[in-house]
Amino acid sequence: MATPAPMDSDKIKGLVCRECGKEYPAVSLHVCDMCFGPLEVQYNYKVIKPRLTRKAIEAGPKSLWRYVDLLPIAGNPTVGLAAGFTPLVPAKNLGDELGLDTLYLKNDTVNHPTLSFKDRVVSVALTRARELGYDTVACASTGNLANSVAAHAAAAKMQCYVFIPHDLEASKVLGNLVYRPNVVEVEGNYDDVNRLCSEIAGEHRWAFVNVNLRPYYAEGSKTLAYEVVEQLGWDAPDHIIVPMASGSLLTKIWKGLNEFHKLGLIDHMATKVDGAQAEGCSPIATAHKLGRDFFKPVKPTTIAKSLAIGNPADGYYALKAAAESGGTMDTVTDEEIVEGMTLLAQTEGIFAETAGGVTIGVLKKLVKQGIIKRTETTVALITGNGLKTQEAVMNAVGRPTRISPSLVHFQKTFGLGNHER
Amino acid sequence: MAHLRFHLRFPEDKIKEPVLCQINRAFPKVDTNIRRADVREKTGWMDVEFSGDPAEIERAIAGIRQKGVIVDPIELNVVE
Numbered sequence: 461m462a463t464p465a466p467m468d469s470d471k472i473k474g475l476v477c478r479e480c481g482k483e484y485p486a487v488s489l490h491v492c493d494m495c496f497g498p499l500e501v502q503y504n505y506k507v508i509k510p511r512l513t514r515k516a517i518e519a520g521p522k523s524l525w526r527y528v529d530l531l532p533i534a535g536n537p538t539v540g541l542a543a544g545f546t547p548l549v550p551a552k553n554l555g556d557e558l559g560l561d562t563l564y565l566k567n568d569t570v571n572h573p574t575l576s577f578k579d580r581v582v583s584v585a586l587t588r589a590r591e592l593g594y595d596t597v598a599c600a601s602t603g604n605l606a607n608s609v610a611a612h613a614a615a616a617k618m619q620c621y622v623f624i625p626h627d628l629e630a631s632k633v634l635g636n637l638v639y640r641p642n643v644v645e646v647e648g649n650y651d652d653v654n655r656l657c658s659e660i661a662g663e664h665r666w667a668f669v670n671v672n673l674r675p676y677y678a679e680g681s682k683t684l685a686y687e688v689v690e691q692l693g694w695d696a697p698d699h700i701i702v703p704m705a706s707g708s709l710l711t712k713i714w715k716g717l718n719e720f721h722k723l724g725l726i727d728h729m730a731t732k733v734d735g736a737q738a739e740g741c742s743p744i745a746t747a748h749k750l751g752r753d754f755f756k757p758v759k760p761t762t763i764a765k766s767l768a769i770g771n772p773a774d775g776y777y778a779l780k781a782a783a784e785s786g787g788t789m790d791t792v793t794d795e796e797i798v799e800g801m802t803l804l805a806q807t808e809g810i811f812a813e814t815a816g817g818v819t820i821g822v823l824k825k826l827v828k829q830g831i832i833k834r835t836e837t838t839v840a841l842i843t844g845n846g847l848k849t850q851e852a853v854m855n856a857v858g859r860p861t862r863i864s865p866s867l868v869h870f871q872k873t874f875g876l877g878n879h880e881r
Numbered sequence: 882m883a884h885l886r887f888h889l890r891f892p893e894d895k896i897k898e899p900v901l902c903q904i905n906r907a908f909p910k911v912d913t914n915i916r917r918a919d920v921r922e923k924t925g926w927m928d929v930e931f932s933g934d935p936a937e938i939e940r941a942i943a944g945i946r947q948k949g950v951i952v953d954p955i956e957l958n959v960v961e
Binding site: 479490491494495496497599600601602603604605623625650651653654655657658659661668670671674705706754756757769770771772773 | 885886890916917919924928930951953954955956957958959960961
């Protein structure tokens with residue numbers, strides 16, 4: 461059900477079909493009426509270019525909204541005002557461990573307010589939802605997206621529906637319930653939830669962030685690329701390692717880099733965008749390895765639940781973007797994911813969720829294979845916080861050392877001397 | 882009258898079978914309209930609009946699934 465657009469600012473041209481090129485106004489529409497291809501936001505770069513300078517961006521708020529000129533909202537942001545602009549951490553210890561001179565971590569484990577990169581996309585989607593006149597937002601999610609939609613909806617005083625499979629772990633359900641959305645447990649398997657949500661999005665006048673608002677929602681991911689470039693002193697890195705679920709993040713990182721280059725905000729851009737997936741759910745990386753431009757959907761079996769999308773909506777486009785950039789893709793086993801998580805925590809003090817373990821694991825492989833060279837500036841995207849997936853490392857982090865409340869016992873246990881006194 | 886859009890994926894051994902034609906015959910009250918497709922030697926998919934009574938469309942979709950074709954919403958995975 462399409463909603464009429466409000467007075468759009470001149471920066472948004474409208475929506476365009478990625479397949480047939482048919483153009484539409486900037487309404488809540490996500491599939492081309494003609495060929496059923498996905499729609500994407502189209503900008504009027506001629507209008508944007510003269511006013512978008514490095515200086516203008518640097519003078520903006522310390523959030524993702526400093527790039528508002530390249531985000532698909534017509535007016536001022538109204539939801540998620542503190543999201544984004546997370547630290548780009550120089551990772552010397554991890555770089556030494558892996559054999560890289562210049563490694564950075566884009567740390568979205570501290571994104572506001574729900575500690576994952578989803579706070580970016582949801583801020584943009586909900587701001588746009590309000591502009592389009594919606595008072596109810598919804599999503600289908602088993603993790604980070606649900607957290608972020610529920611939290612932002614609470615703060616924005618919007619009605620919220622979160623759809624989940626009925627057998628989801630209690631801890632994940634609780635993380636949503638605390639914000640008081642309508643949490644709907646759907647009786648049935650994953651495919652049933654998927655199908656039902658697509659149908660609901662077509663029937664109700666709700667802003668389903670990852671269905672009918674998807675063209676706007678996905679654009680929020682570009683801000684990760686913008687921030688990396690700005691935080692590197694207006695320079696594009698040689699490699700960016702991106703975890704892949706639907707494939708949307710990778711395509712938007714590539715789009716963001718190209719926009720900055722096209723708008724003259726960076727002089728040179730030769731970044732290779734590399735994709736990372738878990739072996740137990742790797743439809744995109746497997747297609748890349750086989751040299752195919754299409755992927756075979758899979759039933760996910762991996763601990764990296766936030767990346768477990770077996771039939772990725774943007775898989776084809778992610779393959780295309782990685783190929784255009786000259787990037788590669790690889791996979792890691794569940795064991796390597798845990799190793800990646802603990803290595804990251806123990807070298808840089810960052811506790812990432814399983815997706816972070818996938819990124820670090822694949823980074824390690826690419827350096828070992830010589831695909832990423834020691835001297836190349838490399839950025840790894842760490843997209844979610846480890847506190848959300850503690851069970852993944854439960855058996856890999858050891859136990860505390862128990863002692864009696866005695867100084868002597870303490871010193872003896874840790875070999876600190878003086879216990880003879 | 883409902884209009885529902887689905888992504889149909891044909892496993893390699895089903896590519897040569899006239900699945901949609903058989904479904905049209907079995908469910909004459911459901912119109913199928915292929916809007917986009919890519920059929921190759923080892924893989925094939927179609928984006929199809931089904932129009933008709935919702936319950937009858939459900940039965941037609943169940944029939945397609947029974948023939949070994951994988952049916953998903955046009956959006957593919959929406960659970961993130």
